[in-house]
Every structure is written in C-alpha cells, then in structure tokens.
Amino acid sequence: MAEQRSTTGIDALQIAGFAGAAGLAVWYAPEADWDPALFGILLGFSVFSDLTAIETNSRLKISGSFLALVLAMVFLGGPPAAVIGVLTILAGWLRWRDAPHDLVNNLTTYAVFPLVSGIAFNEAVVAAGVTPDDPAFYVLVFGVFLLALAINFTMIAADSCYLERSSFSGKVRSALIPLLPSELAAALMAVGVAFLHNEAGLAGVALFGIVLITFQYLLGALLLSQQRAEELEHRTNELASFQVGMLSALLRTLDLRDQMTARHSAAVARYSRAIAERAGFSQREGELVHISALLHDIGKFILPDRILKADVPLTDEDWMLIRRHPQQGARVVSALDGYGPVAEIILAHHERIDGKGYPRGITGDEIPEMAKIISVADTYDVMTARDSYRTPVSSFEAIQELRRVAGAQLEVRYVEIFIELLEGKDLSFRHGEDADFERELALESRIREAATPSRAERYLVRG
16 A cells, blocks of 8 residues: 655645635625525524444445535535535544645535535526526536535545545546445435425424435434444454364374375365256355365264374274264364354265264265265275375276165265266366365355455545
C-alpha cells in the first residue's frame, strides 16, 4: 500500500474553499428564505439524524441528513442549507470525533455542495418560471438532489484519492455506482417530501421527518444484524480454515514419518473422488469422499514405526493395534467442528458388506456409501502399490481380485465403476505409485480461498 501524502497542502486548499463558500453565502444570503420554523425543523432533523447514524464495518453511515439538506436547498436556498450542513458536521463531530483533516474536509464539503446546489436550483426555477404547482418544479428537485450528490462525492473522493494515491474512476466504480440505486430512491423521496410540503406545509415535513428517522433506526438495526451475521460467518470460515490447516499439518507430519501411508492416502483420495463422480454423486459429496480418503489412515499415528514400515513380521498384538486405527482416526477428526460425517466415513472404511469387517462389524446399508467407495480404492491401491507392505500385483490381477471379493467384502456397484474407469483409461493415475501427494493436498488451499471473504473497496458518501 502506498504511503499517504501529507495533508498540509490540501488542508490549506480546503480552508480557502470554505472561506470562499462563506463569502458566497453572505453575498446570496439576502435572497434566501430564512423561515425560522422550517429552518429549525430541517436543522434539528439533520443534526439528530447525523448524531444517531449507524456506522457499518465498511464505514458507511446510515443517515438522513443529506435529504434534509436537499429540502433546505429547495425551500430555503443555498445559504441556509450551507449553514445547516456546517452545523450538522460540527454537531456530528461531538460523536464521531473525526480527525482534524477529515473535519476540515467535511466542513468544506458540507458548506460547498448545499450552497452551490441551492443557488443553482433557485436560478433554474427563476429561469424556467416554474412554481411548486408545476410538474417541472419536481423534476428540478430530482435534478438538484443528483447535483448535490455529485458535488458531495467528488469533493470527498478527490480528497481520498489524493491522499491514498488512488484512482478516482476506481472510487466511482467501487463506491458511487453500487450506491446509485439507493440514492435514486432517496431522490424520489425528496421529490415526495417537496410535494408533501407544498400540500401540507410544515406539518407534512415534520411528520415525514419522524417517519424517516424511525426508518433510519430500523434500517440501521437491520444492517447491524446483517453485519454481525457476516462477522459470525467470517469467524466460522476462519475456524474451518484453521481446522483444515491443522489436518493438513497432520498429514504432512505423517508423510515425514511414513511416506508410504501418505502416498497411499493421496492415491485413495484420487481414486475415490473419481468413483464418486462416475457414480453420480454431487460435487460436494465428491469433496467429502476426497477429504475422508485423505484422512482415512490418520489413525495410524498410534502405530509404532516397526508396524508402519513393516520391517518385521506382525504379531497378533500388532494386528489388534492396526484394527484400532479407524477408531483412533475417527476420534481425532470428530473433535473438529463440522467433521462428523468425515469421522463416520473414516470409522467405517474397513467394514465389509458381509459384516466381517472392523471395528463394528456392520453390514450392507449400515455402511456409509462414501466408506464403501474408499474401501474399493483402498483395496486396489494396497494390492498394486510398489511401496505397500505386501508384494504388488499387476492392475489386471488386482481387478480380478476386486471382482472376486465384490458382494462380500466390497460393494459390487463401486467395484464395477472403478474397473470401468481403469479399463477405459479415464484415470491418469492407473498405478498408485504415481499419486501426487502435494496435488491432493491442494484441497487445503481451495478451502482457505473459500474461507477468505472478498473485500471490495467501498467509499463513504455521508448522508
């Protein structure tokens, strides 16, 4: 991020602009309507609205003061509207405590745009010879609202662009354009209030002020509620990202300790997702079986090196430890929020259709579908991988064995789907030893990206 420029020069320019606006206001003051009742109502409405404004995370203030200033421009003129604008900023400072430069910028802006727009509106009304009874009068009200908005945005955005060394067109795209629909609605609201004032006088304006302040409060409460919901979602995503990172760290640690198990997990993950996709499962279910397969042997952390590396013949006690790894893996993963389904799949990945599997000995439909898929992929990779603890066999021999145990150990449907993938060469990793562990762990980065909310720059136009 570029270092901000000094504010000294621009502060001097803004003070000069404020002084020029004050002189122009004095010049045009005699032509203005200083109706004390209407002036007091609009001033009170503007100040109260600014003091009770709701500020969101994007520093957007929900306030009705801009609408009050437009009404002041229309019914009182530029100089009274500028006075209301300046007093509103000074009163608002009591709450918002803007930095000195921001205060100077806001004072100048809120002196200039009401004054210039109010004078322009009065000149246009005189030149066109219209009155509040003419439809053209309300077209001019709509126009002065847009003129004031343009001057307001230009002055504040230009100041920000100078200090931040950023693009003005970028500010327009990121801040003004997204706000235009709501601002156009507010412009139509200004037209309605102007008509109401013409029909009902001060009582109509006062009533509308009460309604608008109530609406401002309700809208602010709604935005705060939405803001808190977004913050909660962000924290949840951060937690999810942390959990995925922790699981990835466990997998990488297992890789350092036993590359065979880590490579095997990567191969099984790739096989399993391919089977799920061909079987017609959703993309979300494909991701579920993929991450479950990556983690299916995470429980092998409990095994000593002599078992992991299969350096010596295994004893009955060793096999008892091996049979516990689904439970241990499920216990680790189930401790993470939202990973219950993954834990269930891990727990069941060594179950058999005929009920002779472990650890629970469940059968058929009791076994999660994703666990059945992993069982097929797991069995194939153990048979064909060169770094397995058993002598590898060819892909053809492994396929024959898969078909032999289908219906007893493995689900027939997933066996046939997997064989179709292998024989059709739809799998670019036909041999398990070609599995790319790092590519499979790219899942972590994808989830991290999804967990990071985009933060499009938004700019504040007060009011």
